[in-house]
Amino acid sequence: MSLKIIPVIMAGGKGTRLWPLSRSSAPKQFIHMMGDRTLFQETLERVADPALYEAPIVITNQDFRFLVAEQAREVGLSLSGILLEPVARNTAAAIAAAAFFLTERFGEDAILQLLASDHEIDAGESYRQAIELARKTAETGKIVTFGITPTEPATGYGYIEQGDALPSGAFRVKRFVEKPPQDKAEQMLAAGGFYWNSGIFMCSASLLLSELLEFAPDVYQAAKEAVAKAKTDLDFARLDYDSFARSPDISIDYAVMEKTANAAVVPSTFPWSDLGSWDAVWKLGEKDEGGNVVLGNATVVNTENSLILSRSTHLAVQGLKDVAVIASEDAVYVGRLDEAQQVGRLVKQLAASKATLSLTETHKTAYRPWGGYTSLLQGDRFQVKRLFVLPGKKLSLQKHFHRSEHWVCVKGTAEVTIGDTVTYLRENESLYIPQGELHRLFNPGRIMLEMIEVQTGSYLGEDDIVRISDEFGREKS
Template sequence: MIHPVILCGGSGTRLWPSSRAAFPKQFSPLLGAESLYQTTLRRLSGEGFAAPLVMTAADFRFLAMEQAAAIGLMDAQVMIEPVGRNTAAAVLVAALSLASDPEALMLVAPSDHVIADVTAFHAAVEVGVEAARAGRLVTFGVPPTRAETGYGYLELLKPATEGEAAEVTRFVEKPDAARAAEMAVSGRHLWNAGVFLMRVGDVIAAFERYAPELVAPCRAALDSAAEDLGFLRLGPEYAEAEDISIDFAVMEKADRLAAAPLDAGWSDLGAWDALWEAAERDANGVAISGPAIAKDCRDTLLRTEEPGMTLIGLGLDRIVAVAMRDAVLVADMDRAQEVKGLVAELKAAGIQQATDYPRFHRPWGWYETLCMDSRFQVKRICVKPGGLLSLQSHVHRSEHWVVVAGTAKVTVGEEVKLLTENQSVYIPLGAVHRMENPGKLPMYLIEVQTGAYLGEDDIIRYEDIYDRN
């Protein structure tokens, strides 16, 4: 039995504006109807796999559980990291949680990668299982198809043989173009896919030998972990662990490393050029997502996620154009890796779109701003069946709710009433109030806020079933 450990805490800023800190790429349906996270869950479920352990941040815990349940995986365990600490601490905590069986195998995988050929992936895992049971720390390496400077590489002792794990002599960091061209044809280098398969006891022993400073805070964080609404929230000691990847902390120092060749249509979707490579393209190399039209374009990606918006590309060559309601990216395909740096500049300048997503996801549903000025804001709100907002009040604003679909159960002060389509209610400034959806279908309403301050921090919570205090 293999225990999947799914790392689900990244922000994916190279795919801005579709991926942002508030709603990162793993939860988005970038390719197909399901999110990358959901396709990862499917790939690591079924015969031979135990229930997955998902490592994520507090902000995404409900989203992770909901998306798992949406594809029928009700047994996923979500472990909440109180702060982000890269991959080393997450992997170590997962191993420590499985320490009762040192011989157990754990398969560590990012939640935001694409594997086109799942059958080939499972065959590669079987190759890795044999090596891991022999005591090797197994990583998965992708045969290079081009001189890629955006990936790290695995250097092998000798060229890999199909069906066998190869000995890894060293990790190679992202190379320059000349070095990447050499490694692409050497036969002794594979792209580092960032997927690992190891026995639990071997993982813990490797950390104790190569990164002992991580062991104490991770063990303490697991020992003090507490159940939280069906999740397991790690203790505050987790913040004391070093912010470092498992590659730097352990894998680059360890011996007995092996690489299982992974020729399965892998991509980390690390930037827009990688998404273009993975997407379905027409005869001119144009990939389109959403309402977009290309005229006389070549090797171009056009994407819009707004149903009411049409994106037109005319005479474009190797261009990425991504249009969202609140932000637009137009970039040279060959400079796609630079988007991450630009997002950092936006964040430093205090630009909201650097991190915030136009649709804000909450445990009870979501909301989006339709219109905003200095003293008013209009929102569309969706409350899922059974969703219940906190009992709250506001110091600086009043609100007017109009139900446009479904049924809302509304509390204002001591009064509780049901509102159906086209009915409304006024929430005076300072009134204690809440809403919930008692029905079996999503409920939608329009909220009009007026007041001197409209920030989301103008909320006093008295009760909250999601324990967001």
């Protein structure tokens, strides 16, 4: 009987090519782009079949720990564990740590499936067939990659060339090909036997660790020590900083896949995209009669083959062709779709300027384990925010040295602690929290609590906070 598969979901990336929606504090896997689910939530749902999968392990970084936990809760899926990377060390170290972690829980024979958290995949029957073939092949001692049947000579993907057939029905990997220029991509498609490298693979934990020990011993040792010295924090496992930081910064492709003699490829026909750029979003989206993909608040006139997306202000687009127009709460990007791969360069330029750095890092809406807030207005010595608190959640017991706060309840019921006094606020009621006073906000109800917060004072930064007690184990905001 085949073992269940342990999904390992990589959710720590801070991609920039989908700016301005994707920011370093809220990258593309955690944002709502084309539907009700985020890409991370769609990934969770692909591995939700209990007949095929165990509960997944997610590896992410400190900044995203509550996003991971909350988005899993929203779709009602439990996790086997959340590993927190203390420092970025590319995919080899992260995957090695996950392999050691799951071995402790499921044994060395466990079959793991590595998935990116930010890919768009149609998980239909062809996907299920590819998974079953990959598991069958992995159980014979292979590290299985999923090769996507190309639909065009794409230059933004790496390629895999298939070799001899294996008894399982998969193929040996003959070689990996770096992202090619256009003419080479066309030649490979014409020749046949080449596939896009999806970055998804499957193998036993014991084989992966033995290959790491042989080809990347520094990665192996660093990950082993980081897991052995990991600290449990609420539902998270914090990998040991010093151990993990000693790992080389190297991808699993370079560390293992291009060196091992045990690589296999499963040719896969299921629709797949890494959504790595705005042109990829346009290709995947549902188009109108003019070839436009229009998402959110927008009106389009005399425009062709374009992507128009707004999460806030209403966009009116007229007389354009082959462009992307993307509006977030505080920035608008306009560019040609055929230059969408270059957005990362633009983001680097924005990040290099003090005046625009924040546009690459945070959104006006920030999410916290208790809900979040949207910055509505900021001026000299004042700031206005909309707070939203999930049912049953509470903020930390805290105080501020440099600001006072005025709270107005606009939806739901709030339980507010100020010093030794507990007060209940209902819609249209308000109160004042003096500078330096201990206070706490709690939503005792069953619906989202919404508050308007007016801050006044000499300094309004998020770091002006002293937490006395916090159920989420945070020391800072």
